[in-house]
Amino acid sequence: MTPPKIFITRLIPDPGLLLVKENFQADIWPHELPPTRVQLIERSRHVEGLLCTLTERVDAELMDVMGPQLKVISSMSVGVDHIDVAAATARKIPVGNTPGVLTDATADQAFALLLAAARRITEAERFVRAGRWVTWIPNLLLGADLAGATLGIIGFGRIGQAVAKRAQGFDMRVIYYSPSAQPAYGAQPVGLDSLLRESDFISLHVPLTAETKHLVNADFLAKMKPNAILINTTRGPVLDQEALYQALKTKQIQAAALDVTDPEPLPMNSPLLELENCLIVPHLGSASKKTRDMMSLLAAQNLVAGLKGERLPNCVNPQVY
Ligand code: DGY
DSSP states (O other): OOOOOEEEOSOOOHHHHHHHHHHOOOEEOOSSSOOOHHHHHHHHTTOSEEEEOTTSOBOHHHHHHHOTTOOEEEESSSOOTTBOHHHHHHTTOOEEOOOSTTHHHHHHHHHHHHHHHHTTHHHHHHHHHTTOOOSOOTTTTOOOOOTTOEEEEEOOSHHHHHHHHHHHHTTOEEEEEOTTOOOOTTOEEOOHHHHHHHOSEEEEOOOOOTTTTTOBOHHHHHTSOTTOEEEEOSOGGGBOHHHHHHHHHTTSSSEEEESOOSSSSOOTTOGGGGOTTEEEOOSOTTOSHHHHHHHHHHHHHHHHHHHTTOOOSSBSOGGGO
8 A cells, every 4th residue: 555645834842753653654844934925836646644733825726736634733832823724624625723732832822921011021122232221110001900900802712711820820800702601710701892991911712713814903902091002922813903003103002912913024114113102023932842842743633543543632623424
């Protein structure tokens, strides 16, 4: 029997690579940067399994290139907005993702950004490096307190709840907007408008879908408190960046801290980069060693199961079975 053709689009951490290699021979993209679209199409032709990351767009065109023998698409990510899941389902292809293992790391990152924006850490560090630290000044770089402040969480799934759990330890009042989620960690459910009106900090934890694209728009921002700080660790397009820029520039809201942008990378001429009150890091929510190891392993487990004709341990479209 000819061994299945497999393409792994990125150099993922060892635990995942080793598991794939124990079972199959795979074509592994050897570079740190992702393949271009043309390279992706070339390398994916007639594969039975694809292991990708969020930098690869896996759409109907690519699925057609892969061909009818395609058995599984596995992404080393929890988000699957880069994959046309409906097109995969129509072709009866299971799509795997990596939920759960990145919950704590992503919640830690949301909280790190929240604290950094509240206490103006990156601004203060730039101040020191610029040689502007002359002496202790009573009114220098004053920030916001967490204790007693209200944190509004939009999207109360695993990661949203893990953020609420952390906020409890900081004596924050936590409210959330998520139509179907049950209360947890002392957080109270509220309507979206109440959340926007009452929150001193807002953290976004909804997946990117047609419904959540530009959820944060000019209208949303206008309803926020002028002292409010916005944190985004989900996906860039959940937020209308032009509207955010205007709100930050005019101090309609106090600050934003972004782990994700639209597009990624953020072009160096983005006006957001001119703002002192906008902190931006390069999509690092799940970037801890242990978490990335676990993500690679789960992605490999999904791939191997799919190639063996078994049910994927984490399947986003179980309707295919
Ligand atoms: C995911 O898994 O969707 C994250 O954005 C990667 O950190």
